[in-house]
Amino acid sequence: MDKLMDNRWFIKILALVLAVLLYSSVPHTTNSTKFTGVNVPGEQTTETLNDVPVKVYYDTENLVVSGIPNKVKLTLKGPVTHIQNAKALRNFEVYVDLTKAKIGHQTVKLKIKDLSDKLKATIKPSRVNVSVQEKITQEYKVDTEFNQGLLQEGFAAGQPVVEPNKVKITGAKNLIDRISYVKATLNVKDQINKTISQEANIQVLDRDLNKLDVEVDPSTVRVTIPVKDISKKVPIDIKQIGTPPSGVTIDSITLDTKDAVIIGSEHALKNAHVRVEVDVSKIDDNKTMDLPVIISNGITKVSPEMVTATIVVKKQEEKTISGIPLTILGLSDQYSAEINNPDNVDITVNGPSSMVNKLKSKDFNVFIDVSNLKEGDHNVKIQVEGPSEVDWELDQSRANVTITKNNA
Incomplete structure (x- = not known):
């Protein structure tokens, strides 16, 4: 082995093999970051x-x-x-x-x-x-706003109470100079029939009702609006206008609704009255009429505005009953009396046909009262008792009578 290591060619060949192995272990792509997703330091x-x-x-x-x-x-x-x-x-x-x-x-x-x-x-x-x-700060009075159309019929809103009634507004001078309205708007959606009290946001607006970008302190206030009943129930009066035609008597006038509900100021309601007017000058038979309900001053509304009147009439008839004898009342036993003129009278009766046609002389008591008279000739008023449903008139109103004292 030592001999190989000493061989110069062996060393060169070994170095070449190791270099090839090292080179093959490194990835060979033109853009490795593109495929591996690895950020290379320095990439822009x-x-x-x-x-x-x-x-x-x-x-x-x-x-x-x-x-x-x-x-x-x-x-x-x-x-x-x-x-x-x-x-x-x-x-x-x-x-x-x-x-x-x-x-x-x-x-x-x-x-x-x-x-x-x-x-x-x-x-x-x-x-x-x-x-x-x-930047400037100014103090402004707060006005209130709510939908008056939500007030239930017969109710009215009083003067609102705002607590606090003034707020401080801070902002740019050019915006502060544009302020025209500082309003607390109530958020009410239901019908109003009682006093309401709630927190309301402040809105700051210019004259064209554009909202201004300013700071408001406090940003909310409590608004109380008193609500009161301004209605009253009253009877409907009936007033006859004119005189019925000849031969006609108004027996009754009734309304389909006897009472009305009126709306107005507190002062007006105290002495308020309502009525219908019935012109009877052209009524000659039973009939119904639709009539407007007339209100007094200060009343703004009435319900109902129209009522139906039912008118019942009595037709009049005239009749003369003749030859009704006169009687003497109140004569003392010690006196005698003689009617000299007239012995009997005629009576003209006027009233409903159904009543007049049934009348006879016996239905009337025609008399003179001599209870306070003494001896002598007297001119005495003739008196009549008869049915209350009719009117009558005598052809003579007085009678001549002679009173004498009886002999003992």
Whole structure:
């Protein structure tokens, strides 16, 4: 063996064999990383990061800045390992430096720091138009707003109570100058028939009702809106207008609804009344009529607005009953009396046909009362007792009577 090792040719041949073996053990491809997926140190690549936050440096105590996007797109170019580290750690910062900016509108450049010097960064957008304004704080009174259409019929909303009723608003001077409305809007969806109280968010709007980007302290307030009943149930009065035609008497007028519900102010409801007016001047028979319900001043609504009236009439008839004898009442036993004129009377009766047609002379008691009279001739009023359902009239209203004293 020692002899072989001393042989120069043997050593050369052995070295050649070992070299061939070593060479064959190494992969021989033109692009090994392409197929094995292994990153070769120093390889260059490009990658884009979306939604990279932007940091803004400025005097937050005295200034308000607008126009800077919250996030930007960042494209990185460089070695694969450095890009992977930057992507995983996010140990860099995209920022805008406004520490020396003046008040007004200006274009500023977005910058990046704490990024590996092996990487090249492209920010999109690279520049932005910003507005730097003086920050001011003012106090405003809060108005309330809710959907009045949700009030149930017969109910009204009183004066809202807001606690606190003033808020402090902080923002850029140009926005503060635009403030026209500071509103607390109630989130109510159901019908309202009782007092409501809830927390409401504050909205700050300009005159065109655009929402302004300002800070409100406090951002919510408690709003209480008193709700009260403004309805009342009252009877419907019936008023007759005019005079019935000749021969017609109104027996009754009834309504299909006797009461109405009215809505109005508290003062108006105290003395409110409603009525229907029935013109009887043209009613000559039983009939029904649809009539409007008339309301008094201060009443805004009535229900029902129309009612149906049923009118019952009595037809009138006139009849003369003749030759009804006069009787004498109240005569003392010591006196005698004689009617000189008239001995009997005629009576004209007016009333419902059904009643008048049945009347006879016996249905009337025609008399004179002489209870307080002494001897002599007297002119005495003739009196009548008869059915209450009819009217009557005598052809003579007085009678001549002679009273004499009886002999003992």
